[in-house]
Amino acid sequence: MRLIRPALPRRLILATPALLIRPAAAEAPRTPAQMEGPYFPRAIPADADADLMRVAGQPREARGQPLLFEGVVRGRDGAALPGITVQIWQADAEGIYLHPSDPRLAQRDAGFQGYGRTVTDAAGRYAFRTIRPGLYPGRTPHIHLRATSADGRLNLTTQAYFPDSPQNANDFLLARLPAESRALLMTRLTAMDSGQRATLDIVLG
Ligand code: FE
Numbered sequence: 773m774r775l776i777r778p779a780l781p782r783r784l785i786l787a788t789p790a791l792l793i794r795p796a797a798a799e800a801p802r803t804p805a806q807m808e809g810p811y812f813p814r815a816i817p818a819d820a821d822a823d824l825m826r827v828a829g830q831p832r833e834a835r836g837q838p839l840l841f842e843g844v845v846r847g848r849d850g851a852a853l854p855g856i857t858v859q860i861w862q863a864d865a866e867g868i869y870l871h872p873s874d875p876r877l878a879q880r881d882a883g884f885q886g887y888g889r890t891v892t893d894a895a896g897r898y899a900f901r902t903i904r905p906g907l908y909p910g911r912t913p914h915i916h917l918r919a920t921s922a923d924g925r926l927n928l929t930t931q932a933y934f935p936d937s938p939q940n941a942n943d944f945l946l947a948r949l950p951a952e953s954r955a956l957l958m959t960r961l962t963a964m965d966s967g968q969r970a971t972l973d974i975v976l977g
């Protein structure tokens with residue numbers, strides 16, 4: 773006697789409920805933390821808004837290549853996180869920080885704010901108008917960033933990098949990260965009418 777066993781249609785196999793359950797491993801990887809570094813401002817400047825190219829009371833804008841630094845902050849489940857405070861601080865076009873310990877503080881660009889702060893909107897978006905940070909000894913160009921929830925439970929301090937910086941290959945802080953983590957701190961660069969856009973999406977959790 774011949775056993776007739778019709779093959780189960782492929783579509784049916786793929787629709788088996790067990791295969792539709794997403795394992796916890798599908799959660800997005802957290803944005804890696806990096807050290808705060810020595811140059812978080814000792815005193816937050818009077819003008820601390822999201823436009824770092826324009827300082828209240830200064831007659832001209834910052835020197836350097838304009839940069840729109842932006843992205844979305846999400847939880848590990850992919851949901852956008854509104855109300856997250858995002859702070860950035862970075863060197864000016866000549867690589868000088870707004871900090872008394874910077875040896876070249878006297879030559880700092882007074883038209884550059886050096887620090888800025890914003891809060892993510894309903895879609896989890898943040899955006900800063902800034903410049904490409906200049907080089908300073910021993911590092912590849914980077915923007916320091918801190919993202920904090922209102923209740924303080926979510927708190928990340930890290931640094932954002934640029935994929936086109938030749939100094940990335942020799943940076944001691946980037947070098948100690950595995951390649952997957954390095955990729956999560958690398959902005960995506962796109963050209964704009966004036967300057968560039970650097971996008972870094974952040975995952976907190
Ligand atoms: Fe730095």
